């Protein structure tokens with residue numbers, strides 16, 4: 020048993036009061052990664068030297084009577100689409116396989132200012148496109164609960180690193196569910212904040228109008244504390260809200276008495292019986308805790324998926340135009356520039372990324388623009404308005420997070436649409452720019468974790484997380500990771516040949 024398993028709040032408290040040294044915590048983290056990550060492959064880069072140096076700095080600060088901050092000594096893993104100065108940042112793509120950013124993302128600076136310690140960069144679906152991490156150019160991550168299954172994606176490495184107990188806090192990005200879906204599949208908490216609450220400066224762009232950075236942790240309080248540290252205005256991101264970061268932890272334990280909760284009707288038919296059952300059980304738990312829970316119909320949400328899979332590829336096709344063999348990463352030499360561009364992009368991008376670029380380019384092309392991109396934008400507006408309508412009657416909404424528990428490797432790679440429908444419950448919040456959180460709530464098929472989703476209106480993080488806290492309190496402890504340091508639970512060994520890496 021290590022203090023690592025006690026989570027963010029406990030670690031920061033222990034380090035700030037000098038009870039535990041940050042250096043010992045970092046040693047524990049690195050040891051666990053060393054022992055377990057060959058099997059799971061959460062990390063693309065482990066920053067052992069950096070982490071040890073930072074820990075020594077923090078210990079020295081505490082010794083000198085200086086408070087290192089609210090995340091003092093907390094080891095954090097970063098999705099490898101967040102820029103880290105001097106450390107490889109690959110997006111799990113061959114095209115950025117050797118790219119070392121000259122600057123830190125704003126969230127990385129904020130973590131540092133809060134006293135956190137970055138220990139490594141985590142695996143993802145290439146350019147955050149996917150729902151299983153099977154699209155990583157460097158091989159998939161395995162789910163710590165059952166290594167024959169995916170951890171979800173695209174932030175699968177971050178979710179699995181928290182679930183495995185390697186780190187108590189991790190950052191991911193959520194464009195269409197990439198924090199919440201892997202959180203659900205790995206039994207951890209995953210928060211997607213309101214669009215604009217957290218600076219995107221230094222997040223490698225996928226679909227800029229949807230991308231948001233958020234936190235993974237084992238508990239709602241830990242995830243909230245992490246979010247408090249990274250949120251707030253940043254002049255380097257023109258879409259960042261010009262207002263002070265909200266206080267989230269303060270109101271976390273105020274309960275849900277009198278809160279109006281709407282359970283979205285439309286998703287129940289889209290998900291497995293265990294995922295629907297978890298949502299209804301969550302509704303009952305909130306009702307028992309004093310909330311006013313009712314069903315609500317928001318039919319527009321079901322059109323979100325189709326709109327998302329036009330808008331996200333359209334923006335991606337534009338954002339990824341910059342990887343031309345001239346400015347970043349890979350270059351395949353050729354006698355002329357056009358051939359060099361084509362060969363570089365052909366060799367550097369994986370299949371799914373190329374598919375998205377083609378879909379997006381098509382959707383934006385003259386003659387089809389209005390029919391596809393324009394139409395998708397109109398649907399986006401309808402989804403946002405539908406939520407606005409619902410929030411006249413409800414403070415938060417409740418929904419399933421995923422259609423199923425974590426699936427097996429290869430199960431959804433044959434037909435891209437099978438993978439895309441994993442995101443059906445997730446994407447409406449991205450289209451609206453609203454916050455949403457996945458909270459581990461039950462064990463479903465094969466004893467795998469099932470998350471339930473709480474959605475809130477823009478900047479409704481405090482009320483959303485308060486609701487999530489009430490769910491966490493009601494949920495069985497065995498539905499939640501980390502899976503180390505807990506009652507022994509059968510941990511199936513990797514099935515030989517289960518992964519085509």
Ligand code: GLN
Pocket residue numbers: 147148149150172173192193194195196197198225331442
């Ligand atoms: N699974 C979705 C996609 O493939 C969402 C990805 C994300 O949120 N980054 O686009």
